[in-house]
Amino acid sequence: MKGKLVWMTEPLKFEVREYDLPETIEPDAVLIEVLQTNVCGSDLHIAKGNLPHLRCGGIGHEVVGRIVKMGERRTTDNAGQPVNVGDRVVPTYIVSCNNCSYCLQGLYSSCLHSNKYMGKQNIAPYFHGATYATHYYIHHDQYFYKVPEGITNQEASSANCALTQVYSAIDKANVKPGDSLVIQGAGGLGINACAVAKERGAKVIIIDTVDSRLELAKRFGADHVINMEGLDLRGLTKRVRELTNGMGADFGMEVAGVPAAFSQGPHLLRNGGKYIVMGNISIGQKVEVDPAILILKAIKILPFAGYEPMYLYKALQFLERNVNKYPFNELTDAAFTLEEVAAAIDKSIKREVTRATIVVNQ
Ligand SMILES: [Zn+2]
Ligand SMILES: [Zn+2]
Secondary structure (H helix, E strand, C coil): CEEEEEEEEECCEEEEEEEECCCCCCCCCEEEEEEEEECCHHHHHHHCCCCHHHCCECCCCEEEEEEEEECCCCCECCCCCECCCCCEEEECCCCCCCCCHHHHCCCHHHCCCCCCCCCCCCCCCCCCCCCCECEEEECCCCCEEECCCCCCHHHHCCHHHHHHHHHHHHHHHCCCCCCEEEEECCCHHHHHHHHHHHHCCCEEEEEECCHHHHHHHHHCCCCEEEECCCCCHHHHHHHHHHCCCCCCEEEEEECCCCHHHHHHHHHHEEEEEEEEECCCCCCCCCCCCCHHHHHHCCCEEEECCCCCCHHHHHHHHHHHHHCCCCCHHHCCCEEECHHHHHHHHHHHHCCCCCCEEEECCC
């Protein structure tokens, strides 16, 4: 039997290729059929060719799927919950091998093998390290968790990236009740971050240039939204101070993926503020920074990439608790097929859609 996989032949050029599905799988591995997979900001960086080591091959990493085959030793997910063929699961898209020098220190998100299967779609079992496909092979060194009942595919589809990344960053930065958080960027990460921070009791301010994204952010718990179109840094800083008793925010969070956001962020914080930075993952992009601002304001920079795998389990529990409180089912706002991946990416780059989703075996 064959499955289909979207192949990027060069930046922004895609074709659907067919490969044999694995007949036998490793004892601890699992094969899922993809139900839904999203277009995330980092996929756009990859699609544009901004990540030099991933300029061709498979693409995609946010996914929810249904188990179609299990290795002979596999009986549970990584939380010990029994799993069977037919169950819906979400995998971590990065590998945490448990054996390398970083994993042994508990730094699972820095695992030396984290991107082991990315760009390897020409090597059997083909359906790994990329989710814009009919199937996805979860290797023994990837974690996966069962999707709680009552959560739709659409709601679960952002869990393994956007939601878990911001959940782990906000948890590790220790945002507490009463803290103020200013979020730069109302894309998938920023909107999920509104709900996570709100549930921790924080006051949430979010900045973007697109009103529809800011409207959605409000429904995800943002207390204040700022459309920065036409505002210079001085105007933006003034607006944030007005909303934070003249002080500036306790926490900042850069999830815009725009280098300029990094140079603006520290200005929006109070002295001693903490600045969570996550959005700029394309190496080589430069921006001017005023180092004196960081020193004189004693700003702490907290960079986060990836997450420890157990945070995906916590994020799914968060989703289960809050799925009726926030409109997670509206986080993806345009559906495409595998054959339409080029259009999904194009509309996402032009910001005509907030988060495109690719619906596969449904
Ligand atoms: Zn490792
Ligand atoms: Zn992502």
